[in-house]
Amino acid sequence: MFLLFCFLSSCFLIFTTARFRRSSCQAATLPPGPPRLPIIGNIHQIGQNPHRSLADLSKTYGPIMSLKLGCLNSVVIGSPEAAREVLKTHDQILSGRKSTNSIRSINHHEASVAWLPPSSARWRLLRKLSASLMFSPQRIEATKALRMKKMQELVNFVSESSEREEAVDISRVSFITVLNIISNILFSVDFGSYDSKTSNEFQDTVIGTMEAAGKPDAADYFPFLGFLDLQGNRKSMKHCTERLFRVFRGFMDAKIALRNESTDVSNIDFLDSLLALTQGDESEIDSNDIEHLLLDMFAAGTDTTSSTVEWAMAELLKNPKRMAKAQAEIDSVVGQNGVVKETDISEMPYLQAVVKETLRLHPAVPLLLPREAEGDVEILGFTVPKDAQVLVNVWAIGRDPNVWENPTRFEPERFLGKEIDVKGKDCELTPFGAGRRICPGLPLAVKIVALMLASLLYSFDWKLPNGVVSEDLDMEETFGITLHKTNTLHAIPVKKRAIIL
Template sequence: MDNIISGQALFLFLCFILLCFLIFTTAISRRRSSRGASTLPPGPPRLPIIGNIHLVGKNPHCSFADLSKTYGPVMSLKLGCLNSVVISSREAAREVLSTHDQILSGRFVNEAIRSINHHDFSVAWLHPSSPRWRLLRKLSVTQLFSPQRIEATKALRMKKVQELINFMSESSEREEAVDISRATFVTALNIISNLLFSVDLGIYDSKNSSVFQDMVTGVMDSIGNPDLANFYPFLRFLDLHGNGKKFKGCSERLFKVFRGFYDARITEKSSRTDDRDVSSSDFLDALIDLNQGDEAELNIIQIEHLLLDLFSAGTDTNSSTVE
């Protein structure tokens, strides 16, 4: 009986502490909001603690469009602890994306990304004004996305698409169902892996491709999944939804794969007596040159994060779009 009473007392005490904490944070939030209210666009009234989260709904774009009819094309919303500004008109969007693009070109960093400090290295999250972002962008454009490189890799892309067609034809002849998402993922994976490492990482009938897909999908899902810590940063240490743990685990497994290719290429270069043909060089060779030069411009950590960006954007996105 005493144990039950002591347990109830502990529970009530914890509830009291939590209530005091919420009241304190709400008071601080209100004070900050009142100080900056004159600089914020108009917006709907805010509830304590949750702000305007209850107004977002299952279809945020529809909710924002409805709210803009009342509060205008530029309105402010309080999402938990975060102040947000919503743009709902063509003119306002042009002002944001064209006139003030440098000021407003930053990107919100969610808690999954913060779990490995990916925002400090990623070309997708670095600010466009930073020297590191300009270096990564220049490297990607010249080595992957220039008209000359795109034309030079045309035959590779055609070959991989033909392999996909052949696989689907053979599956049809055997009257076997085809998982379009997985098949297109293998195709995209092999295109990207050949551009970066000059090897195929995926096989249509192999489970290895499925494992790699699980890692990439895990990275993308953990970024896109809802997370209370995105709205209440003081909860980040709890990782309530497991997004940080999932993102970190999948990323580290991918980093291990990338490091394996990197170390193997370094070993190959050190044992080679003749220079490698420039026409056969791939993206990994360019990264190694930037890392091994007298004035190294990229370290291995930055290389791993760049490869994570390229694999995630080039495989999961394409397969999801085709599906």
């Protein structure tokens, strides 16, 4: 017995010593990071605006930084070089998803193109359907007339406000415009109305979904606390998404009921195409897949696009000379009594620079969606351990003084004559991500933002209400998955020319 005890003790000692050496070796190659408190680690240093607090920490600990957030190992990326390693060089091993507690509360991580791992067949199918049925060049071209129609409706509404000398809620009208574009592509109907409170409720629901998904949650750091829902994120997520799912189910039921009564195939929308795939014994998708795919389209397509338009208008109102420069370019391309068309945008390099500069300063998803390392991987000489959460702080990269001159100033001119773009090849400007996880809706989003911005600037001059001067314009932001302007932008339109109805 004594010899057996000695043998087992020796084995235990050898095992623990080897394990300690391995962990010590790994710890020695982990990215640097701030000191950690017992149990909570670095949670106290995150705050309500993680993109800002993490950017501040990176100034001390470098462009690749490790944090311990409760039980969660996290690595924060804060430079273009490190971002390129994550988004391109090691994209395959770092393209998993670290889903949040609120996302798991509705099982969205099991049926979402945004949250499923790319290694799964389900992700590949949903990604293919999104690309081919909604975001392919052919589909985007087919919906050009729809976008033009919705822009004219926007201009008409703003014109009526101008006649009454009323301030326009830029956040609301841009959201309704994008909402109706997306809802027509998906369901062939308008979801929003500029004169209806229902549109406000829909906007609040979508924003509530994004905030619940993105706000810091104790259960993400200590999974055993999930059932307590201390921040109320699970409750908020379930409430918001159930409202959306009820709307989706209503359209699905109506289309299924009419399927055998109509033979018209000239106006097939996204939902029609998806429902066709549910037919037969070997159907590729079911109604649950459709609900979650539609949730992705609404959450990712409406809120992010409309908030970018609002930030762009806010920056231009804060910089009147640059607004005048953008308007002069639009006037020179469109003429004095025309209508802005999508084909005009390619002839407006300054407007395109305005959009890029807005996305640099105000990326819609400032930390992108959290990635998960599917194995140990070396980034710039440091080890990112398996199962670690990887956050790419595109907000910090966009304001890095080592990358950008006058990084906090709104200067669209910095992009003139340069090839840098937002399509994922330039890692100093990747608001839509890059690699396999790049946002599939990027081509449509960029078209809508530029067209809406050009339409508002062509038809109207703009001024701030209540005697607010441009220098004092509030630019406070609220963090969720998307970055919103805390206080929505209101501006008074002044009609420049007759509006073509």
